[in-house]
Amino acid sequence: MAKLIDITGKAISGEWGNEDDAGIGIPVLRTTNFTNDGVVNYNTVVTRDIQKKDLSQKYLQPGDIIIEKSGGSDKQPVGRVVYYDGEPNTYLFNNFTGVLRVRDKSTWYPRYVFYALYGNYAKGGTRKYQNKTTGLHNLKTDQYVQDFSIQEQPIEYQREVVAKLDKVTELITLRKEQLAKLDQLIKSRFVEMFGDPKDNPNGFIQKRLKDTCVIVTGNTPSRAVDEYYGDFIEWIKTDNIVSGLLNPTVATEYLSKKGMVAGKTVEKNSILMACIAGSLSSIGRVCVTDRKVAFNQQINAIVPREYNAMFLYVMLLLSKDYLVEEINMALKGILSKSKLEEKVLVVPPIDLQNQFATFVDQTNKTKLTIQSSLDKLELLKKSLMQQYFG
Secondary structure (H helix, E strand, C coil): CEEHHHHHCCCEECCCCEECCCCCCEEEECHHHECCCCEECCCCCEEEECCCCCCCCCCCCCCCEEEECEECCCCCCCCCEEECCCCCCCCEECCCEEEECCCCCCCCCHHHHHHHHHHHHHCCCCHHHEEEECCEEEECHHHHHHHCEECCCCHHHHHHHHHHHHHHHHHHHHHHHHHHHHHHHHHHHHHHHHCCCCCCCCCCEEEEHHHHEEEEECCCCCCCCCCCCCCCEEEECHHHCCCCCCCCCCCCCEECHHHHHHCCEECCCCEEEECCCCCCCCCCCEEECCCCEEECCCEEEEEECCCCHHHHHHHHHHCHHHHCCCCCHHHCCCCCHHHHHCCEEEECCHHHHHHHHHHHHHHHHHHHHHHHHHHHHHHHHHHHHHHHHC
16 A cells, blocks of 8 residues: 555645735635536636745646635535646646645556545545634645655556546546536427526416415424334425425425424425525425425425426526525525515416427436436446545
């Protein structure tokens, strides 16, 4: 086994500098440029005014491994890594990150080292090296680099492992792109048939949601299990509502028959909307139920009366900015039932709604096939990571 400290040395510290008022600063990668797939996202790169005289060792080089030193959350530990394969001497990295740079590339293949760190993070290997201060999770980077070890292997073997993992990763990325394009296709088809729901260019009838749907706010009833052990029902929380998915993920909590009596429930083809969350981006997330569920008080259920449920689901996705436009997160941001009921949306003829829903259903069948392939590929990658790195 070889220590990471001997492979890369200590993590190189990042730079942040000052605001780039002149607009001629240096592009700097931050943790917001990290993806959970270990790839750099260049869409939100900022530039900074950094005046240090010698930055030669700080500019990112192909093969550098950027590690997250501060960030994360209670659900996502700090310590993510991304692999830099961009242009040399172009980007810097900020002080919430560090760079691990392989010293001897004839002995250690940088991407192999990256995968070892990526796999260790995926199985929770950084958790014991993090501490929490003022809301941030900080990685004890020096200690982590000092302790982490990688099995020594010939360079040819490292390259073979990377080739296999890269191929699976490439296919995973392709499947995710295919799913994203199908989601975009559904939205594009909606706009093609109905126009922007806020602008209503086709002059459809417009009504308040309270006049077209029944809106129900959830609650948290007693979940004490009585002597009757049948008819348990899932209890959905905001974490179970994921935009882009048609159904809530499988909940981990259930209501007994006793709880069901006191709990708010809705049937299949209802809309669940997160109305209280930690950020504005989370409020307004929606899903369509495919079974009877109960739900907590942070969720409003929308039961359509004059809408096809699938049509309404997509319209709410496209109307999110309109739905949350009056919410002030500084004042305990809530999209209350009363506010939601007063929102005005278009009500196209039901035959057009059904036509669109048929298109969505056909598209979703394709998505299910791709999702199944993606699930198998991710399982394969996890298995390979376990095989190569333990």
